[in-house]
Amino acid sequence: MTSGYRFSFPPYPIGWFQVAYSDEVKPGDVRPLQYFGKELVLFRSDTGKVGVLDAYCPHLGAHLGHGGTVVGESVKCPFHAWQFDGSGTCTEVPYAGKIPKAAKIRPWEVRDVNGLIMVWHHPNGDAPTWEIPEFPETTSDEWTEYVVRRWKIRTRNQEMAENAVDCQHFHYLHGTPNHPTATIDPKGHIFNSVLNTAMETPMGPVEGQVHAQMYGFGFNVTRFTGLVETMLVNSVTAIDEEYVDARFAFKVKKDGGADIAKGIGRAFVQEITRQVEQDMPIWENKKHVKPPILAEGDGPISQFRRWCRQFYADPNAIP
Template sequence: MNEQRKKPRFPFPRYPRGWFQIAYSDEVESGSVHPLHYFGRDFVLFRTESGELSLLDAFCPHLGAHLGYGGHVEGESIRCPFHAWEFGGDGRCTKVPYARRIPNKSSIKTHHVREINGLIMMWFDIDGAEPSFEIPEIPETNLEEWTPFAKRRWKIRTHNQEMAENVVDIAHFRYVHGMKIVPQPHLIEPNYPVLKMETKTIMETPAGDVEGILSVEAHGFGFSTSRFTGLVRTTVIASVTPIDDEYVDVRFSFTVHKGQGDSIARGIGKAFTAEIARQLEEDKPIWEHKTYFEKPMLCDGDGPVGAFRRWCRNFYPEWYIEQAAREYREAHGTIA
């Protein structure tokens, strides 16, 4: 059983390049320290007393203590819980309280972070390259006319790419989610790092069916926005961050326009949040137990799966794609 679990589930790389949510801004107060585990690695996130945010590798280069467990902020640095070494937001050691000089190369690797749309995002690239794109500002997150985020979170055994493919897999909406009319998406030509799609939707309500438009815009595999019109204007930010080789951390953030009044917007938003969460819960067991076919048996009623998969290759270096395919062949004997 353990050997089976070690086999790669997918013939493509585990960790795509891009921006990924690691927290909400309101979760990280000044002076706070947060241990994190993503991409199969340990990190420490902290906010200095002046409000600056930093993300470092978790372990002190001295004797390996995890800065996220017992470490605390001192001014603009984080102090190690073991021997009180201090490190600035740039990763450099700023103080060793019992030594006359700071050892050379006593620094910790730093990682790019951005605070935008009420989210804290980190950049990940398997080659350690600098960010090649940025996350756009979503106006709804900063306007009084929109409700504060309603938040939902899941831990799911799947891959970012599998979750993202769900959007273009139009046929499943009827048979998994019970939609009477399957949406027919218009996929706007993908252009790294952005993929855009629009489709007409029909939402069932007690007063009858309401037509609307769904517009999806993805910036890599870690961040996407879905805007719904019809009954009420609603925006959903979906963030999917790899935890390790098996699981992803999924956060959905919902906001609703207050055009019909604050209380009505909140009520509709609550119902909409519950409906989207219901759909994800229906998808979850399928994602967690399905296999992946490199050459699926598609038919003319399926969505633009091929175009989507070609776009996906932009987020992995070629050597990483080849390595993942080789490891999959060695484990399973073939590419499905």
């Protein structure tokens, strides 16, 4: 049985969603993707441009992600060698004088930013209405490289996003020493929040502030300022109606000798990893209660859900 009955909102919201890390896809690479209940192909051209297309060749249906190869700016189908560029235009049918007019594949809007390859998803195919900014930490030598973790989780984007404003679960599920409070500032597609919390480290709990910025449901930047500055870029992309692909990428500011492989850096990665693994059985089995019965101290859950509405194209979706 599908888990659709657990939710009152659709599985594929509007927004930017990660499909790979930039360094996983070198010029000439072609790989299949499965996201949003669809088969896609991702490739990087010889000059370094990333393309994402629907996977099936309009000629006789081969999957371009399985055996396709890059030729210049295009991906070449393994079956009869037709070629398609990043705009989905057929650039070559090697044995025919003319390229059939209808030989086109649906392209996806792609961005290669902050070391992440992101695609724009809109259920009606509408163009992007906002962009993911470039963050200075992702290009600065003062920060470590990303240390990455990844999970496949049986839930939906909105459910994972709600975790950030669910103030009481930090203590009761994750065992944080305090009961954090959240100060929020939703602005258009960006949900800003500041959480005062404490993080377990080898030196005992360290007080700190967590600044989180959600850019829709797919992309979230969290900056922890305390003893050491740390940054977490996390992305959640729907695979199908059942599962999401959750990627967490950590960076630590190097000054003061901080190293992501040891000390506070490692404690930060371990702590967030531990929390995700505690959240997982909750997410995989809970249902979305709407409206929820809330008590004082629960945090800004209602405000968060109002912000969620903009990411659904279906007016009957009630987040």
